[in-house]
Amino acid sequence: MITRRNLIAGSAMLGAAAVARSALAALPEPAYPVGPGTAPPPTPPSGRPFHPVVTLNGWSAPWRMNGAWKEFHLVAEPVTREMAPGMTANLWGYNGQSPGPTVEAVEGDQLRIFVTNKLPEHTAVHWHGLHLPCGMDGVGGLTQPQIPPGKTFVYEFTVSRAGTFMYHPHADEMVQMAMGMMGLFIVHPRDPAxxxxxxxxxxxxxxxxxxxxxxxxxxATMTEFNMWCWNSRVFPGIDHLAVRRGDRVRIRMGNLTMTNHPMHLHGYSFSVTGTDGGWVPASAQWPEVTTDIPVGAMRAVEFDADVPGDWAFHCHKAHHTMNAMGHTVPTMIGVDQAAAMKKAATLIPGYMAMGAGGMADMGAMQMPLPENTLPMMTGTGPFGPLEMGGMFSVVKVRDGLASGDYRDPGWYKHPPGTVAREWTGS
Amino acid sequence: MITRRNLIAGSAMLGAAAVARSALAALPEPAYPVGPGTAPPPTPPSGRPFHPVVTLNGWSAPWRMNGAWKEFHLVAEPVTREMAPGMTANLWGYNGQSPGPTVEAVEGDQLRIFVTNKLPEHTAVHWHGLHLPCGMDGVGGLTQPQIPPGKTFVYEFTVSRAGTFMYHPHADEMVQMAMGMMGLFIVHPRDPAxxxxxxxxxxxxxxxxxxxxxxxxxxATMTEFNMWCWNSRVFPGIDHLAVRRGDRVRIRMGNLTMTNHPMHLHGYSFSVTGTDGGWVPASAQWPEVTTDIPVGAMRAVEFDADVPGDWAFHCHKAHHTMNAMGHTVPTMIGVDQAAAMKKAATLIPGYMAMGAGGMADMGAMQMPLPENTLPMMTGTGPFGPLEMGGMFSVVKVRDGLASGDYRDPGWYKHPPGTVAREWTGS
Amino acid sequence: MITRRNLIAGSAMLGAAAVARSALAALPEPAYPVGPGTAPPPTPPSGRPFHPVVTLNGWSAPWRMNGAWKEFHLVAEPVTREMAPGMTANLWGYNGQSPGPTVEAVEGDQLRIFVTNKLPEHTAVHWHGLHLPCGMDGVGGLTQPQIPPGKTFVYEFTVSRAGTFMYHPHADEMVQMAMGMMGLFIVHPRDPAxxxxxxxxxxxxxxxxxxxxxxxxxxATMTEFNMWCWNSRVFPGIDHLAVRRGDRVRIRMGNLTMTNHPMHLHGYSFSVTGTDGGWVPASAQWPEVTTDIPVGAMRAVEFDADVPGDWAFHCHKAHHTMNAMGHTVPTMIGVDQAAAMKKAATLIPGYMAMGAGGMADMGAMQMPLPENTLPMMTGTGPFGPLEMGGMFSVVKVRDGLASGDYRDPGWYKHPPGTVAREWTGS
Structure with a gap:
């Protein structure tokens, strides 16, 4: 394809902007996460009470009360993200991570959000799904001036309704989202019950x-992505979801990729109870085991966790549960490689043919990989190799967890006689 | 990939067909649009009364009453479409444009639609979503003979139910739709209230x-399209949607691309109230801010425009709000180009490095482009560069518009203190 | 793109496994289909009564009662599938075909399913959508050991609710599904009414x-597939759906590709009445003519077949109603090829230019194709070439079919004056 981009000779780059210390002094301290694990949700220390969400491999932004205002501080900046042990990416995010911290508020809260731009180019923050005055909508050029590098802007609005929302740039949007700039924005009901x-x-x-x-x-990639992530993490780097048997469970998911993700939960049916447009009335809910999340949309699903076990939870597009790979390799299935191997072995010492009987061997094998890469399919469960990657995790339903305990409970102990078994002839 | 198409040595081409003047004499005059702007909807001059739709950057087909018959005339033919100022495409369409004119009718109307084929190959018109006798369904080869070049066919059916439909070829379908052949088909309720x-x-x-x-x-493209359009127009060539504050607004959208389009409206929640299958009962409606329009489907969404402003309205796939670009360019983010620039400057006078700090500079820069191309991201709003392209427009909600006034009201004047602002330290 | 897969030198292949005859002796006989046509559904010979489904170009697995157990036997193995007359594929499937046989059961049935692995690599079977004990969920490595080549495993669970489900591997999942391993799993209500x-x-x-x-x-393909199938068949190899006028019709569809399929039925509106999560309550149903089936999801749609005719039924993505083709060929539309033809003819005897006036000629032409390939667009209807491929069939609604008669009734005889006709000037 002829590409205009190839023809363009552009401007000189801006260096990463230096933000004056003095200007930042009076701002709320932007809190940074410790490591890539899921931070246990804290009890809200001030403001209206609410039941906080658990951000998978993330954390919630702290705030300070300033009179009637609940003040947050987001810092847009280059970050380093461990996608899974063994692979780290240079991304852009907020407050040291991609995604940025989850903003949690309560219906009726009067918010003041400071946004400091430490990126090498301008930005703006759009509060996706929120109802607010047009000038606070965060569309650079349309509803406000872009935030130049080194500057801090302030957004002020009252959150009028509970729901599941997000924030992301509306400035050089394709690039900034392709680099990882985004975060969750949860508004809790005024009545915590x-x-x-x-x-x-x-x-x-x-x-x-x-x-x-x-x-x-x-x-500039449009379709052929190779790292399919939840909160910029891939399997086996995504935390498991620890659930107490009998719990009512909600999972809120958004999609800022370039294609739909049909999220599939094993063992349960669930209903979509909310979108970024509001709560879905009971009369309109469908029972599903796979819910298709459109791009630029949020879905909250709910179910009662009444059956214990390790329940796979993943995007159902097979390539989205794989890590980086090439999509155009020829098929070797059914090809007799004996002759080719013999010849190759004389040229490449140690050469072994691969894939004539499928690719399952790759899940178990330890092969040398390039630096900073994950195996295409990997992971080990209680019964052997899992052969997964990308958007895959496990919902672990257990008896006897404490209500605030989100630690990984380990693998499920199946009652005797409840696991598929080899049949030995009678 | 080995492609059969490459192996094929085909038939000689047909020249564009000449349609005999005499044969066309008694047909209703096919009306052609004036320019690429949105035609204000006319009050229906004859037949049952209805409230006409506003076709974005399009127009509605006139008709003539002939006894009990409402007669339309569509002419399938090569057309020239300005996609936005600066870029024109050679497409196929109806009555001089792509899409063709919107056909508007009323429940119970007895329609006679003449279709004249001025294409270099045969065609047939399928009335997508309408309930009609099988022989009027317009599937070439299956329900009727193909319409040869130079010939006129006549379709006769009664429209039995109100809704949002479309028409498109069902003959060499992939090619004819890839060339732009399609149009809206709206059936209004018998009771205009x-x-x-x-x-x-x-x-x-x-x-x-x-x-x-x-x-x-x-x-023959399947996924890697580069012009993502509404009615064969791209930003900044798509008209804005002028709305009076307090209005009940409906937007009817269809999708004849090869992928879903999640259409996102800022500042409002809306409900899908209709599809090409009929009206969605209130009990089944979901609140949304982004509705995913499947291929080959129509969605009518509704909301009450109670908050004034300039509200972005676009497909949420980031690449679909860009104009033509290459998808495989290497990333330059974080690359120190100083050394490379020095070297390049000795080889290419005037060379400047691009993209090490993102691509936002491209939205503001005027760079030489090839003939007949739009910038990848472009447009200017009241606060600076918009950095958009493709499927992007603005819903402009204003006090004091007249009910039939669809002219662009210019940019919104924000009340003082309601725009995100730079924070200067206190 | 750099691909890890290219760098990998893998393990030696396993030969196709030999399964010991003695071990298989006591197992239920795995039934194989006869030819690629649709098998008429048998009346259930034992167990609870139900109204069987018609598997398009497929068949249902027989079972044997063993005390309270209903026993099935699935054999995972390499198979040969005729995709349409003229093209055969080497796939992997169950019981000699891809997809495997449809498993049909009744709410409350106690199932024992033997799975024998005759593939060259390990496998496991996931019962998608079913509620069962975690150890029977069939996720290799997570809920059970993988089934090695040559071994038979046994799954035991009670089906608790009616619905539309499927089975597929959860082991080397991308590869095994890309090779065609999957099957339908239907659970009928306990009350057949x-x-x-x-x-x-x-x-x-x-x-x-x-x-x-x-x-x-x-x-390893992610997006650019070229054979878009229903039950591993493409048009014109997909059977038509014979329907008696006045019948209530249900069509159950699942999607195990890598993209959404918007299934479109001509002439009718329908409702989605069920998913793999359960039945959709009437209050939540939408009227549609195109329903978008997400990946890893099932949809049951229903309508009353009250209008006779030959109604096209297909995926609405234009490329998915084509057979194999290249997607990057340059456009020839509008190019005057006379000069080029003259030159080419001196070099290639018999050369003819193609496509300057569209591609409709390809639907009618008989051109030499490579071995084992279908025309990109093909098929002939009662009125000429259909120009289709891939995911296309016809719902044939007729008076006077018998209730159990699923044979193709031939083309519809339209009443006089009900087919779109040439207009000859008055």
Missing amino acids: QRRVDRDFAFLANAFDIDPGTYTPRV | QRRVDRDFAFLANAFDIDPGTYTPRV | QRRVDRDFAFLANAFDIDPGTYTPRV
Whole structure:
């Protein structure tokens, strides 16, 4: 294809902006996460009470009360994200991570959000799904001036309704989202008993195109992404979802990739109870085991966790549960490689043919990989190799967890006689 | 990939067909649009009364009454479409444009639609979503003979139910739709008070693969389109939607591309109230801010425009709000180009490095482009560069518009203190 | 793109496994289909009564009663599938075909399913959508050991609720599904009068990437598939759906490709009445003419077949009603090829230019194709070439069919004056 981009000789780059210390002094301290694990949700220390969400492999932004205002501080900046042990990416995010911290508020809260731009280019923050004055909508050029590098802007609005929302740039949007800039925005009901659940998880689906052996995403990719993530993490780097048997469970998911993600939960049916447009009335709910999350949309699903076990939870597009791979390799299935192997072995010492009988061997094998790359399919469960990657995790339903305990409970102990078994002839 | 098409040595081409003047004499005059702007909807001059839709960057087909028959005339033919100022495409359409004119009728209307084929190959017109006798369904080869070049066919059916439909070829279908052949088909309720809204907009999402510097779409593209359009227009060529504050607004959208389009409206929640299958009962409606329009489907969404402003309205797939670009360029983010620039400058006078700090500079810069191409991201709003392209427009909600006034009201004047502002330290 | 897969030198292949005769002796006989046509559904010979589904170009698995157990036997193995007359593919499936046989059971049935692995690599079977003990969920490594080649495993569970489900591997999942391993799993209501319909069809959408002239799918393809199938068949190899006028019709569809399929039925509106999560309450149903089936999801749609005719039924993505083709060929529309033809003819005797006036000629022409390939668009209807391929069939609504008669009734005889006709000037 002829591409205009190839023809363009552009401007000189801006260096990463230096933000004056003095100007930042009076701002709320932007809190940074410790490591890539899921932070246990804290009890709200001030303001209206609410039941916080659990951000998968993330954390919630702290705030300070300033009179009637609840003040947050987001810092847009380059970050380093461990996608899974063994692979790290150079992304852009907020407050040291991609995605940025989850913003949690309560219906009626009067919010003041400071946004400091430490990126090498301008940005703006759009509060996706929220009803607010047009000038606070965060569309650079249309509803406000862009935030230049080194500057801090302030957004002020009252959140009028509970729901599942997100924030992301509306400035050089394709590039900034391809680099990982996004975060969850949860508004809780004014009455904490309303729509109460026992476990409330949240994450954003995002995707990157990072060549094996490199660190920075391509930013112009439209379809052929190779890192399919939840909160910029891939299996086996995504935390499991620990659930107490009998709990009412909500999982809030958003999608900022370039294609639909049909999220599938094993063992349960669930209903979509909310979108970024509001709560779905009971009369309109469908029972599903796979819910298709459109791009630029949020879905909250709910179910009663009444059957214990390790229940797979993943995007059902087979390539989205794989890590980086090539999509155009020839098929070797059914090809007799004996002759070719013999010849290759004389040329390449140690050469072994691969794939004539499928690819399952790859899940178990330890092969040398380029630096900073994950195996295409990997992971080990209680019964052997899992052969997964990308958008895959496990919902672990257990008796006897404490209500605030989100630690991984380990693998399920199946009652005798309840596991598929080899049949030995009678 | 080995492609059969490459192996095929085909038939000689048919020249564009000449249609005999005498044969056309008694047909209703096919009306042609004046320019690419949105035609204000006329009051129906004859037949049952209805509230007409506003076709974005389009117009409605006139008709003539002939006894009990309402007669339309569509002419399938090559057309020239300005996609936005600066870029024109050679497409196929109806009555001089792509999409063709919107056909509007009323429940119970007895329609006679003449279709004249001025294409170089045969065609047939399928009335998508309408309930009609099988022989009027317009599937070439299956329900009727194909319409040869130079011939006129007549379709006769009664429209039995109100709704949002479309027409498109069902003959060499992939090619003819890839070339732009399609149009909206709206059936209004017999009682004009039923499901009455104040503003009723309509458009079809379509996509083309046109190399920068060329004029005619590739017709075999499956995923990598580069012109993502509403009614064969791209931003900044798509008209804004002027809405009076307090109006009940309906937007009817269809999708004849090859992928879903999640249409996102800022500042409002809306409900899908109708599909090409009929009206959605209130009990089944979901609140949304982004509705995913499947391929080959129509969605009518409704909301009350109670908050004034300039509200972005676009497909939420980031690439679909860009114009033509290459998807495989390497990322330059974080690359120190100083050394490379020095070297390049000695080879290419005037060379400047691009993209090490993102691509926002491209929205503001005027760079030489090939002939007949739009910038990848472009447009200017009241606060600076918008950095958009493709499927992007603005819903402008204003006090004091007249009910039939669809002219662009200019940019919104924000009340003081309601725009995100720079924070200067206190 | 750099691909890890290219760098991998893998393990030696396993030969196709030999399963000991003695071990298989006591197992239920796995039944194999006769030819690629639709098997008429048998009356259940034992167990609870139910109204069986019609598997398009498929068949239902027989069972044997063993005390309280209903026993099935699935054999995972390499198979040969005729995709349409003229093209055969080397796939993997169950019991000699891809998809495997439809498993039909009744609410409350106690099932024992033997799975024998005759593939060259390990496998496991996941019962998608079913509620069962975790150890029977069939996720290799997570809920059970993988089934090694040559071994038989046994799954035991009670089916607790009626609905439309499927089975597929959860082991080397991308590869095994890309090779065609999948099958329908239907659970009927305990009361055969519940949700009773007159015709109940079922199929799975699947996709393959098979180069023209070859037989085995590429297994790493993510988007650019070229064989878009229903039950591993393409038009004109997909059977038509024979329906008696006045029948209540259900069509159950699942999707195990890598993209959404918007299934469109001409002439009718329908409702989605069920998913793999359960039945959709009437209050939540939407009227549609196109329903978008997400990946890894099932949809049951229903309508009353009250208008006779030949009604096209297909995926509405234009490329999915084509057979294998290249997607990057340059457009020839509008190009004057006279000069080029003259030159080419001196070099290639018999050369003819193609496509300057569209591609409709390809539907009618008989051109030499490579071995084992179907025309890109093909098929002939009662009025001429249909120009289709891939996911296309016809719902044939007729007076006077017998209730159990699913044979193709031939083309519809239109009443005089009900077919679109040439207009000859008055």
